[in-house]
Amino acid sequence: xxxxxxxxxxxxxxxxxxxxxxxxxxxxxxxxxxxxxxxxxxxxxxxxxxxxxxxxxxxxxxxxxxxxxxxxxxxxxxxxxxxxxxxxxxxxxxxxxxxxxxxxxxxxxxxxxxxxxxxxxxxxxxxxxxxxxxxxxxxxxxxxxxxxxxxxxxxxxxxxxxxxxxxxxxxxxxxxxxxxxxxxxxxxxxxxxxxxxxxxxxxxxxxxxxxxxxxxxxxxxxxxxxxxxxxxxxxxxxxxxxxxxxxxxxxxxxxxxxxxxxxxxxxxxxxxxxxxxxxxxxxxxxxxxxxxxxxxxxxxxxxxxxxxxxxxxxxxxxxxxxxxxxxxxxxxxxxxxxxxxxxxxxxxxxxxxxxxxxxxxxxxxxxxxxxxxxxxxxxxxxxxxxxxxxxxxxxxxxxxxxxxxxxxxxxxxxxxxxxxxxxxxxxxxx
Amino acid sequence: xxxxxxxxxxxxxxxxxxxxxxxxxxxxxxxxxxxxxxxxxxxxxxxxxxxxxxxxxxxxxxxxxxxxxxxxxxxxxxxxxxxxxxxxxxxxxxxxxxxxxxxxxxxxxxxxxxxxxxxxxxxxxxxxxxxxxxxxxxxxxxxxxxxxxxxxxxxxxxxxxxxxxxxxxxxxxxxxxxxxxxxxxxxxxxxxxxxxxxxxxxxxxxxxxxxxxxxxxxxxxxxxxxxxxxxxxxxxxxxxxxxxxxxxxxxxxxxxxxxxxxxxxxxxxxxxxxxxxxxxxxxxxxxxxxxxxxxxxxxxxxxxxxxxxxxxxxxxxxxxxxxxxxxxxxxxxxxxxxxxxxxxxxxxxxxxxxxxxxxxxxxxxxxxxxxxxxxxxxxxxxxxxxxxxxxxxxxxxxxxxxxxxxxxxxxxxxxxxxxxxxxxxxxxxx
Numbered sequence: 001x002x003x004x005x006x007x008x009x010x011x012x013x014x015x016x017x018x019x020x021x022x023x024x025x026x027x028x029x030x031x032x033x034x035x036x037x038x039x040x041x042x043x044x045x046x047x048x049x050x051x052x053x054x055x056x057x058x059x060x061x062x063x064x065x066x067x068x069x070x071x072x073x074x075x076x077x078x079x080x081x082x083x084x085x086x087x088x089x090x091x092x093x094x095x096x097x098x099x100x101x102x103x104x105x106x107x108x109x110x111x112x113x114x115x116x117x118x119x120x121x122x123x124x125x126x127x128x129x130x131x132x133x134x135x136x137x138x139x140x141x142x143x144x145x146x147x148x149x150x151x152x153x154x155x156x157x158x159x160x161x162x163x164x165x166x167x168x169x170x171x172x173x174x175x176x177x178x179x180x181x182x183x184x185x186x187x188x189x190x191x192x193x194x195x196x197x198x199x200x201x202x203x204x205x206x207x208x209x210x211x212x213x214x215x216x217x218x219x220x221x222x223x224x225x226x227x228x229x230x231x232x233x234x235x236x237x238x239x240x241x242x243x244x245x246x247x248x249x250x251x252x253x254x255x256x257x258x259x260x261x262x263x264x265x266x267x268x269x270x271x272x273x274x275x276x277x278x279x280x281x282x283x284x285x286x287x288x289x290x291x292x293x294x295x296x297x298x299x300x301x302x303x304x305x306x307x308x309x310x311x312x313x314x315x316x317x318x319x320x321x322x323x324x325x326x327x328x329x330x331x332x333x334x335x336x337x338x339x340x341x342x343x344x345x346x347x348x349x350x351x352x353x354x355x356x357x358x359x360x361x362x363x364x365x366x367x368x369x370x371x372x373x374x375x376x377x378x379x380x381x382x383x384x385x386x387x388x389x390x391x392x393x394x395x396x397x398x399x400x401x402x403x404x405x406x407x408x409x410x411x412x413x414x415x416x417x418x419x420x421x422x423x424x425x426x427x428x429x430x
Numbered sequence: 431x432x433x434x435x436x437x438x439x440x441x442x443x444x445x446x447x448x449x450x451x452x453x454x455x456x457x458x459x460x461x462x463x464x465x466x467x468x469x470x471x472x473x474x475x476x477x478x479x480x481x482x483x484x485x486x487x488x489x490x491x492x493x494x495x496x497x498x499x500x501x502x503x504x505x506x507x508x509x510x511x512x513x514x515x516x517x518x519x520x521x522x523x524x525x526x527x528x529x530x531x532x533x534x535x536x537x538x539x540x541x542x543x544x545x546x547x548x549x550x551x552x553x554x555x556x557x558x559x560x561x562x563x564x565x566x567x568x569x570x571x572x573x574x575x576x577x578x579x580x581x582x583x584x585x586x587x588x589x590x591x592x593x594x595x596x597x598x599x600x601x602x603x604x605x606x607x608x609x610x611x612x613x614x615x616x617x618x619x620x621x622x623x624x625x626x627x628x629x630x631x632x633x634x635x636x637x638x639x640x641x642x643x644x645x646x647x648x649x650x651x652x653x654x655x656x657x658x659x660x661x662x663x664x665x666x667x668x669x670x671x672x673x674x675x676x677x678x679x680x681x682x683x684x685x686x687x688x689x690x691x692x693x694x695x696x697x698x699x700x701x702x703x704x705x706x707x708x709x710x711x712x713x714x715x716x717x718x719x720x721x722x723x724x725x726x727x728x729x730x731x732x733x734x735x736x737x738x739x740x741x742x743x744x745x746x747x748x749x750x751x752x753x754x755x756x757x758x759x760x761x762x763x764x765x766x767x768x769x770x771x772x773x774x775x776x777x778x779x780x781x782x783x784x785x786x787x788x789x790x791x792x793x794x795x796x797x798x799x800x801x802x803x804x805x806x807x808x809x810x811x812x813x814x815x816x817x818x819x820x821x822x823x824x825x826x827x828x829x830x831x832x833x834x835x836x837x838x839x840x841x842x843x844x845x846x847x848x849x850x851x852x853x854x855x856x857x858x859x860x
Contacts, residue, residue: 084844087837094834098547107531116781117528117795122774124808138845171844207808225655226663229808233656254853261849293848340823344552351546351825356853359826362838365547366822378554378637378659380820390810392796393770395781396789404524407517408792414514414601415568418723419691423684423786 001282001306006316015309019323022373023265023305024235033190033219040194045202051191056133057165058186066202068173068184076173085174091363092143092178098365099151102384114400119392123153124229126204127387128196129181130211130221131172133162133188139175140361144368145211145382146179152387157181158206160196162188188213190220197224208387210369231382235373236265239357240324240346242317242339243281243332245274247353253284255330258358260301261294267305269324271317278308318342325376328357347376401427431712431736436746445739449753452803453695453735454665463620463649470624475632481621486563487595488616496632498603498614506603515604521793522573522608528795529581532814544830549822553583554659556634557817558626559611560641560651561602563592563618569605570791574798575641575812576609582817587611588636590626592618618643620650627654638817640799661812665803666695669787670754670776672747672769673711673762675704677783683714685760688788690731691724697735699754701747708738748772755806758787777806831857 004014039047049060060066080088108118127149131142142159149157159176161169163186176184185203187195193213199205209221210231221230239259243252256268272278285302289295311317318339321329325345333339336351343349347370350357361368369382405424412420434444469477479490490496510518538548557579561572572589579587589606591599593616606614615633617625623643629635639651640661651660669689673682686698702708715732719725741747748769751759755775763769766781773779777800780787791798799812835854842850 084840087840087844090834090837091841097541101537111527111795115794119796125774140841140845222655225652226803226805229805248856251853251856254849254856257849258847258853261847288849288852292852294846298849336825343821344555345819346821349821349823351823352827354828354831354857355824355826356857358842358847358850358853359831359834359838360822360824361850362841363834364545364824364826365541366549366824370822371819375656375659376819376821378819381822383820385815389775389801389806389808390813391773391776391779391806392790392800392811393779393781394785394790394794394796395766396785396794397782398784401784401789404520404789404793407520408789410514410517411521411570411792412788414517415570416724417688417691417788419684419687419718419728420788420791422718422722423681423688423788426678426681426684427784427786 001302001308003308003310005310007312015320015323018307019374022235023267024373029216029219030223033216033223036190037194037220037223040191040200041198044200048187048191048195048200051189052187055189056162058163060186066186068168068186070177073173073177073181073184076170077177079170080174088139088175088178091140092147094363094365095143095147096151099148099367099384102148103151104385104388104390113403114397115404116395117393119390121388121390123155123388124207125154126156126158126206127154128158128160128206128209130193130209130213130217131159131161132213133164133169137161137169137172139171140368141212142172142175143179146176146181148367148382148384149387150180152384154387156183156206158183158185158196158203160185160187160192162186162192190216193217193220193224197228210382210386212369229386231369231386232371232375232379234369236267237262237372238267238269238326239328239330240269240271240321240326241330241332242271242314242321243277243330244272244314245277246334247277247332249277249280249284250288251353251356252281252332253288255356256281256285256306257288257292257298257302258356259328260298260306261292262297264297264300264304266301267307268302269307269309269326271309271311271320273311273314275310278310282308314339321346325374327370327372327376328360330355330357345376347371347381431732431738433738435740437742445750445753448737449804452665453697454803459646459649460653463646463653466620467624467650467653470621470630471628474630478617478621478625478630481619482617485619486592488593490616496616498598498616500607503603503607503611503614506600507607509600510604518569518605518608521570522577524793524795525573525577526581529578529797529814532578533581534815534818534820543833544827545834546825547823549820551818551820553585553818554637555584556586556588556636557584558588558590558636558639560623560639560643560647561589561591562643563594563599567591567599567602569601570798571642572602572605573609576606576611578797578812578814579817580610582814584817586613586636588613588615588626588633590615590617590622592616592622620646623647623650623654627658640812640816642799659816661799661816662801662805662809664799666697667692667802668697668699668756669758669760670699670701670751670756671760671762672701672744672751673707673760674744675702675707676764677707677762679707679710679714680718681783681786682711682762683718685786686711686715686736687718687722687728687732688786689758690728690736691722692727694727694730694734696731697737698732699737699739699756701739701741701750703741703744705740708740712738744769751776755804757800757802757806758790760785760787775806777801777811
């Protein structure tokens with residue numbers, strides 16, 4: 001864990017280093033991924049079967065090897081322990097309600113020159129959702145990706161998920177049932193992303209691909225950006241907690257660790273104006289780590305990437321937070337509003353002492369797919385808009401053309417595009 | 431020009447080939463671009479100066495070589511011929527008005543469990559706009575990129591544009607003045623995109639990069655996607671005109687040619703239910719080409735990529751249009767509403783006989799930066815949203831935590847994330 005103090009002479013340099021540290025895998029898989037994408041594009045299902053046997057140890061022969069049926073998903077849902085089923089249902093309902101309010105409105109108006117202008121939003125026809133296999137197969141993640149797509153009105157929602165050695169994750173199947181997923185294919189890695197983008201004999205292509213994955217999946221999405229739409233490239237998760245000294249250090253330590261337990265490359269940062277509180281949180285992290293079943297990951301993350309920054313006053317915090325542009329920002333103070341107003345760049349903000357980040361991971365309602373690695377400077381969390389697109393429209397009559405046509409002719413001529421000018425002139429009888 | 435008829439036995443196959451034909455450069459510049467990006471990242475302004483001399487024949491030594499001053503832009507604007515200046519001002523005003531209505535609303539509500547939920551939209555701090563040099567340097571394109579950024583509230587708007595052999599384009603400077611651009615740098619190519627993304631000693635980095643460019647510029651943006659935000663990768667332009675036989679063939683021919691004159695790889699497609707009208711349009715294209723100063727480009731585009739599709743009834747047109755998902759779609763019929771309602775995938779739609787696509791290129795109001803190459807299936811035209819990002823927020827009190835906290839604990843335990851559960855339990859006094 002790194003301890004910084006804004007009063008120290010070396011602070012600016014150390015903080016700049018922290019801001020620049022991306023913690024992302026620099027594993028260069030671009031070439032290998034390109035070979036896989038080309039292979040699936042050219043050979044389709046045969047390539048999928050070979051790659052799935054090679055990487056997942058799973059043989060794709062009959063239909064049940066390829067695809068998990070809707071019945072199997074429903075059975076997994078019905079078999080859930082009732083408390084867990086109710087929790088999953090509450091999460092789905094709250095996520096749905098929050099995202100329903102994101103549906104954009106169409107527009108259609110006639111302006112003073114008589115030109116009718118507007119835009120209509122429509123869902124994409126089909127969306128593909130990558131769900132990792134193994135430990136990182138989170139049902140919450142499936143809900144957070146699938147529900148915005150359903151709310152958008154996507155007609156066909158396809159999940160791809162690797163089933164290493166044939167193993168399926170019943171929680172993920174249950175979530176797929178609850179979210180109304182239409183197809184679940186037992187493929188993963190770059191080859192699954194390729195199948196979604198290009199289509200194969202078995203799998204029809206989709207228009208948008210979202211969902212978390214390893215470096216190969218992320219690179220496949222990046223290479224296929226433009227062939228399909230994708231969500232933002234995601235790096236390791238991070239939390240920034242801004243806290244005064246009147247917090248319970250146990251709570252704040254748990255919040256920092258809830259990020260750290262995700263991934264050894266995750267980052268937890270505390271900014272506080274109270275040095276004694278900082279010490280207490282650091283101690284408490286040690287105490288909680290000793291009891292934590294996920295201590296191995298969390299310790300590695302905290303030791304390598306954890307940071308405590310002491311500030312003279314919390315007024316200094318927003319500038320630091322804006323430079324860090326963190327995925328999650330907690331404002332653990334009595335009145336978080338002034339700080340909140342000053343924070344320009346953050347994926348999601350958790351206001352006050354009673355809002356741990358974990359509540360946002362599961363069921364507060366907003367999406368937990370958020371920009372990481374300072375991308376909150378320009379990117380937003382996943383939303384219904386990622387599964388929709390806008391078509392603008394224009395309608396003119398002769399009067400409207402008389403009003404604005406001549407200016408279009410002047411501009412077309414200035415740009416050296418005479419056929420543009422001609423198409424307007426003809427309608428003006430010139 | 432290719433002539434198809436939906437009644438012909440070979441139609442489906444020919445149409446599928448048309449849909450798949452991407453017309454995009456398969457020039458593989460990925461490796462060369464990567465070398466340039468690394469060079470600018472490592473050596474900054476020195477690399478920029480070398481590359482600019484090499485590719486643009488322009489020496490970057492004193493400040494005036496690097497940058498075009500605000501005064502020079504204002505002078506270019508003042509020197510415009512008055513009719514052209516008025517046309518540019520009308521375009522800017524109409525584009526601004528249309529885009530102002532795109533500004534998204536924040537949300538902030540408290541739900542029935544006492545959880546406060548919402549989202550705030552904020553502009554990115556800085557945006558970079560690529561403006562090609564030479565023939566394709568269109569002032570309209572500068573306005574279409576810069577005005578949405580200004581409407582979004584972007585604080586710093588930076589233009590990069592190559593000035594081959596030192597030559598500047600006064601129309602572009604005038605548009606930069608009118609749009610309120612803050613900085614104009616005389617650099618281009620992948621090196622300019624790298625400078626915007628990484629920053630150099632002279633040029634501070636930006637958060638979002640938009641604007642058209644050649645294959646090198648497009649590849650640089652693609653590789654830097656994630657370091658910065660970018661607009662959609664753009665390919666050659668295209669128009670689909672759906673017209674009945676009661677149109678003036680001269681008008682429709684001019685519309686088809688207004689697309690063709692952009693680029694030899696541009697594509698113009700006519701769908702009509704009237705074979706005689708189809709013949710007349712084809713003839714008229716020939717007549718107009720004979721007079722067109724841009725005939726060389728337009729002829730190459732029309733001969734290589736032009737298509738006329740005869741349908742038995744215009745009711746067949748929407749399905750074809752949705753498969754093509756064209757950038758521009760004209761509906762040249764008396765009542766375009768039924769066709770418009772059936773078209774799901776299009777960048778922009780031009781309704782009725784009096785709405786040539788060229789009017790949308792310049793000053794109707796909607797953006798002319800639109801998804802090409804079937805990307806209208808999942809992508810939208812450039813908008814104010816491309817220069818903004820959304821931060822979600824959550825605020826809970828003790829009662830709200832009692833209402834939804836236990837479900838979060840159940841989900842965290844099911845996912846094997848005990849610190850997540852702990853951060854909630856502590857707040858519930860468990």
